[in-house]
Amino acid sequence: MSRLYGDPIEVWTRDGSPVRFVWRDRLYTVRQVLEHWVVAREWWKTSDTDPGERRFWRVEASPGGTTGTYELRYDTSGDRWLLLRAWD
Structure with a gap:
């Protein structure tokens, strides 16, 4: 089950991908990127x-x-x- 948040986070990146982020005063280490996609705004x-x-x-x-x-x-x-969403 997922939960929606929309919370601002601080993120560290390497080669454009997130490697660590702080959410609710806790430091998270990214273990694996499962998916990546880009959505362009209307012209x-x-x-x-x-x-x-x-x-x-x-x-x-x-x-x-x-x-x-x-x-x-x-x-x-x-x-x-x-941080948009988290899964349990």
């Missing part, structure tokens, strides 16, 4: 300097104990990361 909502992409990662990550599955999103227009 009329973009500018020449901002393609307006949203990049998604579904990852297995752990704060040191049990591993869970998490969906992360990076919004290029706002330069921010969100």
